[in-house]
Amino acid sequence: MVMLMLLSSQMYNLLNFKTEDPDESVWGAVPHRTAYQQMNQASGPMSGDTQGQPAAGFAFDQVSFTDPSYHDPASYYGQVSNPAALNLDPGYGFFLEETQTEDHDNDGIDDLNDLDDDNDGIVDLIERFDGCYGTDPFDHDNDGILDEFDWDDDNDGILEGPIDYSQGIDPANVSADRYVDPSAVHPWVGTPVGVGYRVDQNPMDHDNDGITDDDTDGTGPGSFDEDDDNDGRIDQFTWPCDFDGDGFQDYFDLDDDNDGVLDIWDEHPWDNTLTGN
Structure with a gap:
């Protein structure tokens, strides 16, 4: 002591x-x-x-x-x-028994205790097991590219950094004042962004009108809503999904990618090139 x-x-x-x-x-x-x-x-x-x-x-x-x-x-x-x-x-x-330092969505709740690690409105338990490929955690714009590899997390053409834990704390190529490393190459044009390029100041404004995405269903102002009309379906996806197009919705399909290996045993149920058991 x-x-x-x-x-x-x-x-x-x-x-x-x-x-x-x-x-x-x-x-x-x-x-x-x-x-x-x-x-x-x-x-x-x-x-x-x-x-x-x-x-x-x-x-x-x-x-x-x-x-x-x-x-x-x-x-x-x-x-x-x-x-x-x-x-x-x-x-x-x-x-401490566990450091719990990772907080991917910067909401003040560590991932271990956060029910929605990427704050996209889909609870992690549902997001990981809903049968819809491309809605995995840490893909804020649900374009199928995880934020770790996505330079434009809301698909508006303005670099976010990328904003993600694996690239460094908030992140390695962005300063505290939100300036991007001048040598960073914008993936849309293939050229360096140069000195003075600032990251997207409002990643939740998809149309860049200066206003956070419209709150059309009354869930509260300033919130990023994946289901704007509250119809129970994520706006950017046709849900439920049928990944292999065999006519069976994934949540009923025992083999989502039709590779001959049951999902429960499949190394990757949405990639028919990976059939490891």
Whole structure:
């Protein structure tokens, strides 16, 4: 116990944390943010080899790291349900049974406890097992390309980064001020975006009219709705699905890709080239 107390008291010095003068927020005094949030950040437009360099001065001076009410422009629809969860000192992280650091949709709820990891309105349990290929988690525009590989998550022609965990914390090629690495190649034109290109400031505005997608079914303003008319069908899909076109809807079809291997034993039930058991 003595060793634990000594170790915890020295952790701030080892990690160069400042505990004095905590920042004020709508919830009161808030300690500085966790260590991983300072990774891959820059203080302004990036150029040359500045990608991934830490911000000038103390890394946690950014409002996004000190105010739990701050929302990244890529998460207008998110919400922080438990502000206390944001205040955990990373010095104690290794004492936890599980770190729970991944939060793909930036809504303040870690993926382990989040019922909808990509905040697209489809509960993960349904999304993973609804028989519809292409509605897997982390595909916000449901174009069949996971956000990890999708440079335009809402299909409006403006780069998002991509905004995803695997490319770095929010993400590796975008600065804290939302500037894209000038060397990033826009996949639609095949040329670098250049200095001063900012990521999509409203990924939930598909028609780029400056207004978040219309709320035609009265579910609330500012929400990204996958079922605008509340007819029970996801807008961008004909649902239910028949992936192999054999006339049997996937939720009734024992072999969705018609490769001769039952889905329950199939390595990939929507790819007839992968028939491993």
